[in-house]
Amino acid sequence: MIDSFPDRMAWYVAGPALGLLIVGLFMLANQPLGASGAYVQMSGFVRRKSEVAVWRVWYFVGMFFGGLLVTQVFRSGRGIHSGYDALVDVFPMSITVPLVFAGAVILGYGAAMAGGCTSGHGLCGTAQRSPASVAVTVTFMATGIATTFILRLLTGGAL
Amino acid sequence: MSTHAGPSPVRLGAKSPKTTKLNMVGLLFGTLFGGILASVRLHEYDTIHAMLRLDEPDVYLLMASAVAVSAPLLWLLERGGMHTPFGGRLSLSRSMPEAHHLKGGALFGVGWAIAGTCPAPALVMLSSGATLGLVSIPGIFVGLWLFRHNSERQLRVEVGSGDGEHREIHVAPLTLDLTDGGLRTGSTLAKEADLRMTQNKP
Structure with a gap:
């Protein structure tokens, strides 16, 4: 737990950070940051379809992991609710x-x-x-x- | 369909160093995105509900500032003809609205308000320890599957043929047409479908 991690980060910090994240993925891979596309790839991956963009599966897993990091490690977790x-x-x-x-x-x-x-x-x-x-x-x-x-x-x- | 190769096995492991790097880019960007969503508590029903109840402007300002930062930068980078390491020349998608955009958007808004979550925050909801994430995430998968199933049936009627290729040609780009925001697969699939159609022409 990081004591200084805000309970809720201000929009004027998180918003521009999100904007830079969007630009970053375009600069690296010419790809948007959309989440529902990752769901489509994840479902294709689970059903073992061909033509799955595997990196989108990693992206899907990453969203879960990033949430885990902030809600359980950076903040003290709320437990099961x-x-x-x-x-x-x-x-x-x-x-x-x-x-x-x-x-x-x-x-x-x-x-x-x-x-x-x-x-x-x-x-x-x-x-x-x-x-x-x-x-x-x-x-x-x-x-x-x-x-x-x-x-x-x-x-x-x-x- | 004899010309179409069977599904190749998909693995989380990488085939080339470049694939490994792209997978790690995916993991990194997913982690940062999930982390930002969690840091502003967008994974909580109460946050989305307060936003849609017009109780607080924070989420609107968050979205507006994200676009205000990214839109001019993307415009400049496209104009500058930037070459990206993994995806070729940086290019932006700018489709014109069609009926399915408006119908889909309207339905999405209704579900968003009821479930109080959307695809990315639902994953963070689960990792925050919220048990109903186990209800909303499968629900989203079912919704995506239902549309694919439904549109296939509808288009079979429209095209007037039960033929596999025709259905694939018309359905695949529509089902996976996440061109503006999601993954860019529509055009690739359309090209593949065209190829298949040419191959199967008498």
Whole structure:
């Protein structure tokens, strides 16, 4: 545990760092930093398909590892928890688990159809000034905010 | 399909020194990306939820500042014709929006708000010790698989043929068309499909 590691790093530090990371991968490999593409490669790798970009599998593993490093080593770990405190406060587990699963399926399906996710279109596509990525980003921000407000209404403001 | 070689075994091990280096680049960038996401707590439901509830501007500012830093640099590097060690000349993808972008983006936003996570943060969620990461990560895989399955079926109808090559030609670039943000496989697959089509022409 590193005592000086911030509980939550400020956006004006992490944001530009993320920007430089995006530029770095373009400078080294002419590749964007999108995460859903790594999921596609990971699933191809697990199913032993040919034409798998193995370095994307390493990238996939790296995201998990980087998270592990910060949440368990740099900070003192929280131990085993649900990860959905606010949701668990409102719903019993019998509703929370199917809800999270359904949400994840919808976002996975949407990411496949749109050709990317928050990191792909939201960050890397927008950074390339891609009109398609800007359109996807504006769309998912809008439906994300709208869905959240509908969830708030349905739960009487509890969420 | 007789001209198509069977799947070759894929291994995490490297074939050449350059592959090893690229794998290590992948691991390094994945680690740094996951680390940054964890340092701003983007792996937590509460962070995404607070953002979409418009309670705090931090995540919007994070994304905006990341783009504000990277967009001009990428523009300059492309203009300068930079040659990258692993990927040839640095080039940016700038597709025009199509219907599937908007439909997919709309669905993604709905799922994002419900699950309170997205593909990269879901992995960090699990490594932070959050057990429901074991629900969201498989869910994302199922969603990706469902689209591939569904689009194949739809396109078989559209193309009007159950022929394997035709389905591959039209489906592969669409399914893996992560050209702007994700991995660039669409064009490669399209080229391969064209090759296969030429090979199979009577």
